[in-house]
Amino acid sequence: MxxxxxxxxxxxxxxxxxxxxxxxxxxxxxxxxxxxxxxxxxxxxxxxxxxxxxxxxxxxxxxxxxxxxxxxxxGHPAIVAAVREQIERGTHAGGENALALRWAELIKQLVPGAERVRFTASGTEATMLALRLARAVTGRPRIIRFEGHFHGWHDSAAPGADPDDPHAGLSADILGNILTLPARLELVAATLATNDDIAAVILEPTGAAYGIVPLADAFLQQVRTLTAEHGVLLICDEVVTGFRVSPGGAAARAGVTPDLTCLAKILAGGLPGGAVVGKAEIMDRLASGPDRRDVRGRIRHQGTYNANPLSAAAGVACLELVATGxxxxxxxxxxxxxxxxxxxxxxxxxxxxxxxxxxxxxxxxxxxxxxxxxxxxxxxxxxxxxxxxxxxxxxxxxxxxxxxxxxxxxxxxxxxxxxxxxxxxxxxxxxxxxxxxxxxxxxxxxxxx
Missing domain, CATH: 3.90.1150.10 (Aspartate Aminotransferase, domain 1)
Incomplete structure (x- = not known):
């Protein structure tokens, strides 16, 4: 050595x-x-x-x-050209941009259940927002996650990702609302049957740490069935698998429609960017302005770099190619x-x-x-x-x-x-x-x- x-x-x-x-x-x-x-x-x-x-x-x-x-x-030529063109137009105008519309259209075309899209700046932000949406919509506090699955570094995602993590800085109430299970269907079924305070199940659909501990498509299919039976949301973390294992991700390959999907990485063509996508009835909890729903049930969500024009340009160029398969x-x-x-x-x-x-x-x-x-x-x-x-x-x-x-x-x-x-x-x-x-x-x- x-x-x-x-x-x-x-x-x-x-x-x-x-x-x-x-x-x-x-x-x-x-x-x-x-x-x-x-x-x-x-x-x-x-x-x-x-x-x-x-x-x-x-x-x-x-x-x-x-x-x-x-x-x-x-340095793919299509992405380089798209970013070069946009950077000459401006990096951040502080408003909405048409590129984000095309970006969202491509996501909705490819990802199952993507009726609405909310962009974030990273995958960690995407899972953070998805978990909050799940809790707000269901009115329940607890989340089921699986051993070794990685969903970012924020407080609601960190517990259970690393068996050697001492959970420093995490409060007891947060830890108490995270149920970390081995990836075994009988445990998922039993936990859902005996706990009425579960908001969502979140998982990497191909297994822990982008498939280092692999899961078959059948596992995802059965978890979808179980969550639907108990009125619990299914969140697929496709930050890694999205647009990679198939143009629509792992859930699309398995024939599963999640309630929410978290995306990043390939989504933005290699530039910073993430998104939460899902059913309109869930995602519209984020609506503001003239479309604001019940103010008490609304979730506030900001982000200086949400749908940044450079990321949108790269994302559009990338997903147009991804869509060909x-x-x-x-x-x-x-x-x-x-x-x-x-x-x-x-x-x-x-x-x-x-x-x-x-x-x-x-x-x-x-x-x-x-x-x-x-x-x-x-x-x-x-x-x-x-x-x-x-x-x-x-x-x-x-x-x-x-x-x-x-x-x-x-x-x-x-x-x-x-x-x-x-x-x-x-x-x-x-x-x-x-x-x-x-x-x-x-x-x-x-x-x-």
Whole structure:
């Protein structure tokens, strides 16, 4: 491990220098928890297509893809042109704009149950607003959520997302109104049957942490049936899956119509932006002005950057392409190719406890020699905390560094968001980099084969 870290520090020397400066500016030296890395994170200077270049001008195949926001890859010409045109018109005129209308039309065309749209500045804001809407409409305080599912960092979303989270700063009354369940239908049914104060069930429709702990479409379908039977709202958090697993998201693929859906990432074409969409009777609680309903039941919602013209321009350009189905199809095709190529490397090296798995354009790499997992398997019977860190933390840490040294940057070293511009050549180069990275770990005595 020591030699590997020395190689990393030498190859990414300027990132190390910048990381040292960052520690005096940012808590923990980073601007996002997920970017924290030992001995330091990479600083990225530019990106194009499926590639990016760091502060030392090392070229890497990028599988972060803007934390999953860039289905079309970096710098897609249609998005660049749309943003360039809008930025010359103005970045924020402080009023409504026609681009937002087209943006909303595309969302309503694609997302099931999207009768009304309210834009936000992020996915976290979207889930915050959706949960408040659910409580206001039902008059009930409690929310059912599932272990490991991520819905942002706000008070009503944080409990239950991370098994290691101490819940610092969260009050007892907030924690008391969040029911965190394992993703088991019998527990959902029993909880709904014995509690009459549940406002909503919120979930990531493909499973915890964008499918690291996968859920079948049948689970979402059954939860929809149960919530409808008990008059409880279903909120699908499609911040990651929206427009990716199908043009209309995971609920559309499963044939499910949620009461509310939360969107972000691909929604805004890689720029900041989110939205809550859903049934008119729920969403109209946000109506103001001449359309104001019962003032006592109305929810106030502001946001300086709601439907910002730059985000709207990028979002329209992106969703017009997404609506054709072609970008999602290409990305999913390449994602499946990537998972199989990685598994072939793992099989060739006879590595027990390693696997690559996922859902189309989202691929996860799991590495834990103590687990009963073979290449190509979906890990089952593995503790949630272990799954969320990608297996054995020592191995995944070393593998991340080794992959980066060999020119591949997986998100947090264990997940890949594949774009429509990743090619078979990128996949083969990634497989070769994985093989070289595993050879480095073997030489360091960290894995056996």
């Amino acid at each position: 020591q030699k590997l870290e020395q190689l990393y520090q030498a190859r990414f020397a300027r990132s190390g220098y910048l990381a040292e400066k960052a520690r005096s500016h940012f808590p923990g030296g980073v601007t996002h928890d997920g970017r924290s890395a030992a001995p330091f994170p990479l600083f990225i200077e530019r990106a194009s297509g499926a590639n990016k270049w760091d502060a030392d001008d090392n070229q890497l195949i990028d599988y972060w893809c803007g934390h999953g926001a860039l289905l079309l890859g970096h 072609e970008p999602g199809h290409l990305a999913a095709l390449r994602g499946r190719e990537l998972a199989e190529a990685m598994n072939e490397v793992l099989r060739t090296r006879h590595l027990h406890g390693f696997t690559a798995y996922g859902d189309g354009s989202i691929v996860h790499l799991f590495a834990d020699p103590t687990s009963q997992v073979s290449p190509g398997d979906v890990p089952t019977g593995v503790p949630l905390a272990t799954l969320k860190r990608g297996g054995d933390a020592t191995i995944t840490h070393a593998l991340r560094m080794a992959l980066q040294i060999n020119g591949v940057d997986l998100m947090r070293g264990r997940s890949a968001f594949v774009s429509s511009v990743h090619t078979s050549e990128h996949v083969q180069a990634t497989a070769a980099a994985l093989d070289d990275a595993l050879a480095m770990l073997k030489a360091a005595g960290m894995i056996k084969q």
